[in-house]
Amino acid sequence: MSAADGCLVVLWTAATLYAVLGGADFGAGFWDLVAGGEEAGRRPRALLDRALSPVWEANHVWLIFTVVVLWTAFPTAFSAIFTTLWIPLTLAALGVVVRGAGFAFRAASGTLGVRRVYGALFGIASLLTPFFLGAALGGIASERVPPGDASGDLLTSWANASGVVVGLLAVAACAFLAAVYMVTEAGHAGDPELERYFTTRALVAAAVTAALAIAGIVVLHEDAPYVGDRLTGEALPLVIVAAVLGVGAPVLLVRRHPAWARLLAAGSVAAVAWAWAVAQWPYLLPTRLTVDDAAGDPETLKWVLVIFVVAIVVVVPALVLLFTLAQRGRLEEGTPP
């Protein structure tokens, strides 16, 4: 494994964490959007509101970190991706802003009518942002993003079968993650009715995600031969892991082990992400630009790897502290007694 491959691991770890942690935030926006009318949707929305403290907008840090590592370790690929995929990436960035603004407004505005408008904005943005990020990935996988300044088609590079199916898969996976996470939240809130509510939705989302994943493999076989073939070749073990975990999560939900279901759901999304990376390898932009050719200065690559190790040494204990305190019930909204 070269230093460039190491940087790819860093890049993809950050992207995976964004999918697993930030994805649930987008999914929560989706469930908010489809929670129904004022009366029917009141209780699930209240729980979603509680779970979605605005602090978690900080999850976008993972996206920022992914983008930064992309330009730092692979400058030429960064420029190719951001010029050819200008439209979906711009729309994704705008979606992040709409989400943040909708969030703020919804939390602030008292009257229900106004709240619903901003809630809808928040929901739609939560839907569109993962869709466009997924569509951009679909464009890369289907070999439509060549190296160079805007060398690919601005529209058809992502608005095609691969882009659409990967975009939809991203939306479905976010909804799946969020529904599974929300079952645990409902359990903490001591609300068995909402536990059932989100369990049902998690099962539906799991089925839709699975269907889209299968459709994805079929479409990619046709439209993105390199990645498509390798998904059922070199990357097959990871695809199987994703499938097993993806089936296991709903099963555990039904058997009332929501905490384990949560872990499995996150694991299945992570496995899909890594299957993808394996399927693309050794290309960063299949089949035009390899990871090694895209890599920047060797000294910089070394630094990226060092920073990653330091990050693990520093950030992981902080995260462990966060989770330990949360487990012990020391972290709770509210003022000092």
Next chain:
Amino acid sequence: MNALGAVAAAVPEGLLPARSQMGFTLGVHIILVPLGVVFPLMMLIANYLGLRRDDADWLRLAERWSRVAAVTFAVGAVTGTVLSFEMGLLWPGMFERFGDVIGVPFALEGIFFFLEAILISIYLLGWRRMRPWAHFWIGVPIPIVGLCGAFTVVAANSWMNQPGGFTMDANGVVTDVDVWQVIFNDAVKYEFPHMYVAAFVAAGFLVASVYAVGMLKGRRDRYHRLGFLLPFTVAAIAIPLQMAVGDSTARAVFEDQPIKFAALELNWTTGPDKPEIILGHLNEDGTVSGGLRIPGLASWLSDPSTGRDTVVTGLDSVSSEDRPSTAAVNVIHLAWDTMIGMGTALCLLAAWFAWLMWRRRDRLATSTWFLRAAVAAPLAAYLAIESGWIVTEVGRQPWIVWQIMRTEEAVTTTDATVLWVMFSAIMVLYTGLAIGTVLVIRGLTRRWREQDEAAP
């Protein structure tokens, strides 16, 4: 190096919308930065005093400040995401060539930012159930991490002003990156202190102004006085310090970027005994109309050891395509005057505060005119920060990487109309984000006020 510059023929149409959008989004993000850097420190001081003296007022302030800090932190994450995308959406040319040079400080910043996010989350959610001193100690690293994050980002920007730590061959291919030299470039040692102290000035005056408004409305209890005193003292100490830091920064720019210096001083020809020109405006032929001239002062300030004999480089020493346009020079000069004017006014306010504290402490809370000035102070402070960034960013033009890459070489080839549409969308959405943020914070303060009034 100049072989690259020679490619530039016609200015691409996308340059104006791209620069406008970048300026706008950075200008918004910089409003949040001081809060992220300074709020945690102030909230920890209040927390410490509260625990040490078993003082409910200080603890209440610390807790509420942490909640506001969390909101502004989250909004900063959103505007920061946009900035990271813009590097590729607007300036792919720069990052294609220099991404691996300038990237490491940004990557470090990502780590610091994430650490800050985790710690702020724990601190915010720990108020109710954690043991008080353990909770305080969890917060202690936050200002340190904030300092490191601010340092790395400013390092990236100052590298654009004093690029180094790499070699470039005849084909413009970058090799031999030396990351230490990139981070500790020549400009970071003055750019960073200048921005860091500015954060204390802006955040201090901003937080204090909230309590000044409360006191003007008659809420002169101890809680409001403490809420005013701590941040205002922080800002009042920072502002004279900032004048000294700013002075040395200006001298460093005189050494490092003589053309930027000529623009901010409105100096057309090279020579000694240059006047300091306050206001005024540069004409296309190099003459200056209007303004107040103080003979010899620009020379004297540039290097007091040689006094009025100090030779100041003029704008006409380089050809017109290697310096900011005349219109830009006027913008830079006005921003420069604004920054210094606001800084001086805030210094006077700090002196007024010191006098009140020394001689008339009992009347501080009822001194209507002083409180009114304190309410206006954050406007002046933020005007100064925005002006300062205009000086450094517009003053670097036509270069994006000083004397190595032109801004027009870096800009995206995306159609100018599309860029204008995106910029318009960004402006609308940011307006929404700004209004939403203010509403959220006002909602919080209203709830707190109701709590306080209900309490015995």
